[in-house]
Amino acid sequence: MATRDDDDLQCWLVRVRGRVQGVGYRExxxxxxxxxxxxxxxxNRMDDSVEATLQGPRAQLxxxxxxxxxxMPAxxxxxxxxxxxxxxxxxxDHFERWPTL
Known part of the structure; x- marks a missing residue:
């Protein structure tokens, strides 16, 4: 049975391009x-972009x-x-860095 938290949970795949590697962006x-x-x-992605999977309520995402x-100033x-x-x-159940793809 789904809980209220499950109903609010969303999952987004985010890809960021620009100067986002070598500046502490992932950390x-x-x-x-x-x-x-x-x-x-x-x-990090091999094309110099950064990719993330984010889970949580829509407003937080x-x-x-x-x-x-x-x-991120840098x-x-x-x-x-x-x-x-x-x-x-x-x-x-947590947020972490994954290896470069």
Missing amino acids: ACVRHARTSGITGWVR QAMCDWMRED ALVDDMDVKTIEPPFPRF
Whole structure:
């Protein structure tokens, strides 16, 4: 049986392009996501972009995406793609860095 938290849970796949590697972007994402109560992962891609899977309530995910786009001073985000992952999706219990793909 689904709980209220399950009903509010969303999962987004986010791809960020620009100057987002070599500037501490992933580590900052991990710290911000953990303090925001968001679960999932973040990793560098071989095309110099950063990819993340974010899970949480919609408002928290939107705030995280806003932060990823605007609030990392050393990064320069040129483009951000956000796609909703439809259920069923795996549940994450924390936020972590994943290896580069």
